[in-house]
Amino acid sequence: MPAFKNLPTAPIATKKPVEDTRHGITRTDDYAWFRADNWQAMFKDTSILDPEIRAHLEAENAYMQAAMADTEGLQKTLFAEMRGRIKEDDASVPVKDGPYAYGTSFVTGGEQPRYFRQPRDGGEQTLLLDGDKEAEGKGYFRLSGLDHCTDHSLGIWGYDDKGSEYFTLKVRDLTTLEDRHDTIENTAGGGAWAPDGKSFFYTLQDENHRPSKIYHHILGQPQSQDRLVYEEKDPGFFMSVGGSLLDDFIYIDIHDHETSEYRLLSTNDLLAEPAIVAPRQTGLEYSMTEGGDVFYILTNADGAKDFKIMEAPVNAPGREDWSEVVPHRPGTLILNHLAFARHLVWLERHEGLPRIIVRDRKSGEQHEIAFAEEAYSLGLSGAAEYDTDVIRFSYSSMTTPSQLYDYNMVTRERTLLKTQEVPSGHNIDDYVTRRVFAPAHDGERVPVTLLYRKDTPLDGTAPCLLYGYGAYGISIPAGFNTNCLSLVDRGFVYAIAHIRGGKEKGFSWYEDGKMEKKPNTFKDFLAAADYLNEEKFTSYAKIIAEGGSAGGMLMGAVANMAPEKFGGIIAAVPFVDVLNTMLDDTLPLTPPEWAEWGNPIESADFYRLLASYSPYDNVKAQAYPPILALSGLTDPRVTYWEPTKWVAKLREKATVDAPILLRTNMGAGHGGASGRFQRLEEIAFEYAFAIKVAGKM
Helix, strand or coil: CCCCCCCCCCCCCCCCCEEEEECCEEEEECCHHHCCCCHHHHHHCHHHCCHHHHHHHHHHHHHHHHHCHHHHHHHHHHHHHHHHCCCCCCECCCEEECCEEEEEECCCCCCCCEEEEEECCCCCCEEEEEHHHHHCCCCCCEEEEEEECCCCCEEEEEEECCCCCCEEEEEEECCCCCEEEEEEEEEEEEEEECCCCCEEEEEEECCCCCEEEEEEEECCCCHHHCEEEEECCCCCCEEEEEECCCCCEEEEEEECCCCEEEEEEECCCCCCCCEECCCCCCCCCEEEEEECCEEEEEECHHHCCCCEEEEEECCCCCHHHCEEEECCCCCEEEEEEEECCCEEEEEEEECCEEEEEEEECCCCCEEEECCCCCCCEEEEEECCCCCCCEEEEEEECCCCCCEEEEEECCCCCEEEEEECCCCCCCCHHHEEEEEEEEECCCCCEEEEEEEEECCCCCCCCCCEEEEECCCCCCCCCCCCCCCCHHHHCCCCEEEEECCECECCCCHHHHHCCCHHHCHHHHHHHHHHHHHHHHCCCCCHHHEEEEEECHHHHHHHHHHHHCHHHCCEEEEECCCCCHHHHHCCCCCCCHHHHHHHHCCCCCCHHHHHHHHHHCCHHHCCCCCCCCEEEEEECCCCCCCCHHHHHHHHHHHHHCCCCCCEEEEEECCCECCECCCHHHHHHHHHHHHHHHHHHCCCC
């Protein structure tokens, strides 16, 4: 490979064959030994990692560093560019709540956010929590936020200092700014205050990293005395706890990828048994928000595939008492909803573009907030108060920096609060954003969002970074991204393939990319590559594909299916050992994931399906392009051994000398580095790989 010269010998992983027989089918896994037997304990203490595994990961890191040594200057340049586009001492516009307004800020050079408050209508800020101070001396540190109680006297804050996503909760006195003795370990990262501020509810994560129990903590008592409120026995369900805007209810939200169940606890009786709203029924999804005397319920009940909004009396929220407020409209997907004293608000997506709808609760009159660009992103943040006519939303596009608005739902006046600053400069007129459609194998049209400079030649010579995800119904927004400008300004076309598995074209777009229809996701991505090649936006040899997590599975699948269509591949924390992971029900996310991929333990058909596309299982002797895999040692979502095994097998099978690189962050998890500039260093590394492969150094 011309871009990679004089490389040292790549690490060769030892083979230790392990046989596994399911449904009468026997597979041999030569690299199963990379899965540490003590992985649960290792996530909390990485020093106990098996020395042989550690030695191999360190050898991979050394090889990766040698292969990328000539990009060190480029990485520094890219980092400086990306950092130069960030307003280092940036601050949010404070959100009003009672006598105060709360916000976050950064200081110049700071990695972590700082949480502050000020008088409601302006005035001197009080620093409540300094993330940089709390992170001192820690290699990894991530805050989970600061949640204040109803009377604003106390706050719950949480942190993870290992990357394993086990959060420790602390209680801070917001007057003295001192932490109380209350310390809650192994949580999911937040809490829901009781209205009197004397106790809170939190989600505990078990040894398999599952949010399995809700506890009630009384301030001043040790965690060992906390009362168990609810335990979820089914390991296939996620769970979280939260509170209503009116402080009337504690919500326990239980769900997997296709089924929901809510349990409510009235704050008038915190010791009561949480009451079920609608018992879980496979395929029935719903979510709730309080509207004073009613609940508003967003649901797919009764065949409402793209969801509808119902209401039910607060004192009788069961499904038998639901009545329709906003009907189901096929092709218009309702994404979320909020309720305030006089208005119902929801965010929906129609023909691939988002819009916000506001309805007057008394008159039923409604109107929309929308924009005219070809592709854009909207975010609905609402308000922290129930009795308000003003909500907040954000807008951006691939060319337009993020804008934050306050919106008066009565007068329909938009007030621009803030426009994202790009200190190094950004001229919108230098760039073009487009939404094109790639024809898929079955006649569907796959949306692809493009960003490039106006002076970029569209004759097939431009390199392209093609990004994809395609899972869990997650839609990739066409929002402003200052980082990708470092590629675009070097002549790249930056492309996002909105493939099946997301919800860009409605709920059916998600359904057509999951379970037995999962291969559509991979074929859609290849269709996007074909279109970009045929229309001369780029050419196959100049496409660098990128995806992470479930998008990393996509990268592994398309690498096996059509390696000739890519000049390089970047797979971040890639879910590539799909079959083995879905067969291991002790892993954190395996039971909840069966609703997305299928259960190969119980079903021979799903076993064969997963075996047919699982990237690790389908590596074969062929010419793979250069591949960069990124991993985190303490990642509980995509465990480090998945990319490690995948790279070992790729290197064994590849028929050409294109480098297969593995970079393992030995002190981080699924999200990579925790600080804002540390994260930029990782992105600069990925982009340097893309630029090197594209021959643009």
